[in-house]
Amino acid sequence: MAGKSYVVTSGKGGVGKTTVTANLGTALALRGNKVCVIDSDIGLRNLDVVMGLENRIVYDLIDVIEGTCRPKQALIKHKKADKLFLLPASQTRNKEAISPKQMKELMIRMKEEELFDYILVDSPAGIERGFRNAIAGADEALIVTTPEVSAIRDADRIIGLLQADEMYEPKLVINRLSTELVKKGDMMDQDDIIDILSIELLGIIPEDEGIVASTNMGVPIVLLENEKAGPAFKRIARRLEGENIPISLTGDIEETLLNRIKRLFGINRKEPERV
Amino acid sequence: MFEILTKWLRKKEDSKEIGKNRLQLILIDDRLGVSHETLDSIKDDIFTVISKYFDVSEDDVEMNLQKEDGSVALVASIPVLGMKRQSVTTK
Numbered sequence: 001m002a003g004k005s006y007v008v009t010s011g012k013g014g015v016g017k018t019t020v021t022a023n024l025g026t027a028l029a030l031r032g033n034k035v036c037v038i039d040s041d042i043g044l045r046n047l048d049v050v051m052g053l054e055n056r057i058v059y060d061l062i063d064v065i066e067g068t069c070r071p072k073q074a075l076i077k078h079k080k081a082d083k084l085f086l087l088p089a090s091q092t093r094n095k096e097a098i099s100p101k102q103m104k105e106l107m108i109r110m111k112e113e114e115l116f117d118y119i120l121v122d123s124p125a126g127i128e129r130g131f132r133n134a135i136a137g138a139d140e141a142l143i144v145t146t147p148e149v150s151a152i153r154d155a156d157r158i159i160g161l162l163q164a165d166e167m168y169e170p171k172l173v174i175n176r177l178s179t180e181l182v183k184k185g186d187m188m189d190q191d192d193i194i195d196i197l198s199i200e201l202l203g204i205i206p207e208d209e210g211i212v213a214s215t216n217m218g219v220p221i222v223l224l225e226n227e228k229a230g231p232a233f234k235r236i237a238r239r240l241e242g243e244n245i246p247i248s249l250t251g252d253i254e255e256t257l258l259n260r261i262k263r264l265f266g267i268n269r270k271e272p273e274r275v
Numbered sequence: 276m277f278e279i280l281t282k283w284l285r286k287k288e289d290s291k292e293i294g295k296n297r298l299q300l301i302l303i304d305d306r307l308g309v310s311h312e313t314l315d316s317i318k319d320d321i322f323t324v325i326s327k328y329f330d331v332s333e334d335d336v337e338m339n340l341q342k343e344d345g346s347v348a349l350v351a352s353i354p355v356l357g358m359k360r361q362s363v364t365t366k
Contacts, residue, residue: 149298156302185289192295196302 011154013125027237029084052218100136107137
């Protein structure tokens with residue numbers, strides 16, 4: 001089976017593209033897939049930091065594209081998930097250093113030479129050259145949004161641009177949904193958002209304070225003991241693999257309730273493992 | 276349950292409804308790529324054409340893009356004050 005490539009994009013910055021890329025990539029690798037996560041945010045790289053791999057960068061995306069090194073030399077293998085690899089972005093160049101055509105060629109090489117099952121490209125914010133590079137060569141697009149007016153508006157714009165580029169079926173990931181705010185009527189829920197954007201919903205990531213600690217440590221939350229965002233990312237990974245797992249917010253609420261009861265009876269969760 | 280009751284008693288509109296409605300209006304503009312300037316000039320043109328045949332007041336012309344069941348309609352409301360008499364000599 002040939003590998004599949006996804007671009008993770010949003011339009012608006014700060015909605016969690018990098019977090020989604022890191023966690024989804026890790027979750028897919030934990031399930032036995034050979035996964036490559038590519039940071040295409042040239043000049044503003046961050047996927048390496050979120051994944052805790054910043055000290056191991058030797059070569060980067062541009063080195064591979066320009067032929068300075070082979071893909072294998074630039075790929076950084078994750079210690080906690082041995083089928084997970086990062087191709088970092090260059091920090092000292094700019095987005096004009098590569099073209100969509102080169103990006104397309106790179107994606108083919110990664111599939112054919114390195115035999116990746118999944119390639120996730122973390123897109124930069126915006127709709128300019130960096131975005132064009134990121135979507136080039138991706139088979140499908142995952143759009144990340146938060147339940148906010150500004151993020152949803154930008155997601156809608158991105159959906160339009162993707163359609164103009166013949167990517168007609170992007171899938172939506174709603175990030176940072178707070179069940180408390182939804183109950184109070186102060187936050188749009190998944191039905192409101194799907195009603196507006198009219199695209200397929202791939203999953204919902206609940207608001208989770210644990211993400212901050214996970215990013216501080218440089219360990220994707222799917223590798224930590226976690227009851228909210230972690231399981232949600234794992235469910236999305238299984239959906240990408242074709243499993244039919246119903247999407248429901250109540251699933252997340254029940255899980256938290258169960259854990260609350262557990263805590264009440266002193267069945268504490270383990271301290272996050274440090275890497 | 277209590278939450279629903281207090282909310283119902285307060286009868287305050289949920290902020291999410293306000294947000295959703297605002298978003299829907301914004302997206303109509305975004306998706307069509309029509310600016311307010313363009314809408315204004317369409318409005319002027321329509322007014323010029325209509326006023327050739329009817330007595331209309333420019334101040335009363337209302338024109339909007341409305342979203343209905345997923346489609347967008349250009350809705351114009353132009354109150355007619357009276358018919359213009361056509362000159363016999365002009366055709």
